[in-house]
Amino acid sequence: xxxxxxxxxxxxxxxxxxxxxxxxxxxxxxxxxxxxxxxxxxxxxxxxxxxxxxxxxxxxxxxxxxxxxxxxxxxxxxxxxxxxxxxxxxxxxxxxxxxxxxxxxxxxxxxxxxxxxxxxxxxxxxxxxxxxxxxx
Ligand code: TYD
Numbered sequence: 001x002x003x004x005x006x007x008x009x010x011x012x013x014x015x016x017x018x019x020x021x022x023x024x025x026x027x028x029x030x031x032x033x034x035x036x037x038x039x040x041x042x043x044x045x046x047x048x049x050x051x052x053x054x055x056x057x058x059x060x061x062x063x064x065x066x067x068x069x070x071x072x073x074x075x076x077x078x079x080x081x082x083x084x085x086x087x088x089x090x091x092x093x094x095x096x097x098x099x100x101x102x103x104x105x106x107x108x109x110x111x112x113x114x115x116x117x118x119x120x121x122x123x124x125x126x127x128x129x130x131x132x133x134x135x136x
Contacts, residue, residue: 003070003077005089007058020085022110028087030056030112037108041066041101051095051121053130056112058087064105071095073131081107093134095127 010027012019024032038047041064059068065082072094080100081088087110090096098107113119121127 003072003075003094004079005091006079007087007089009060009085009087011085018084022087028058028089028110032110033113034111034115035109036111037062037106038098038101039106041103041105041107043101043103045101046097046099047101048097049095049122049124051093051127051130053119053121054092054113055116055119056092057090058110059090060084060087060108060110062106062108064102065100066098066102066105066107067100069095069097069099073128093127093131095121095124 007028009020009022012021022028022032024030041047059081061081062084065080067078067080068088069076069078070090071077072091079088101107121130
């Protein structure tokens with residue numbers, strides 16, 4: 001099964017411009033507790049390089065583009081996000097890296113929990129160990 005799950009966001013664009021709506025628990029499967037966005041990015045400064053024990057997220061490139069690498073410990077896939085109407089679902093225990101940010105990139109992330117540093121796995125070998133022992 002593909003790691004890359006792109007959600008088509010409801011859009012009502014017309015001659016006045018673009019419009020996207022996201023409803024917590026409806027458009028997306030989890031309740032959104034937090035959102036953040038990344039901007040003023042640089043193409044040669046990748047980000048991410050971590051996984052989460054429990055957190056689920058959806059990433060939307062609302063402007064510009066960037067390249068995501070997703071890795072579940074068994075397979076590694078990549079996808080270019082370049083549309084404000086597509087959301088990338090990032091499940092728990094998924095290693096993610098973000099590369100090749102365009103200068104105008106604005107990356108919005110919706111998250112299922114509040115910020116919790118103890119939910120992060122920042123070491124790739126530790127990530128592989130956790131995946132191997134995961135009972136869920
Ligand atoms: P970081 O994990 O480096 O971001 P990325 O995944 O894009 O590489 O986060 C940047 C900083 O922001 C870091 O000091 C932690 C802090 N932070 C919060 O305070 N709250 C949050 O919700 C997030 C995601 C990060």
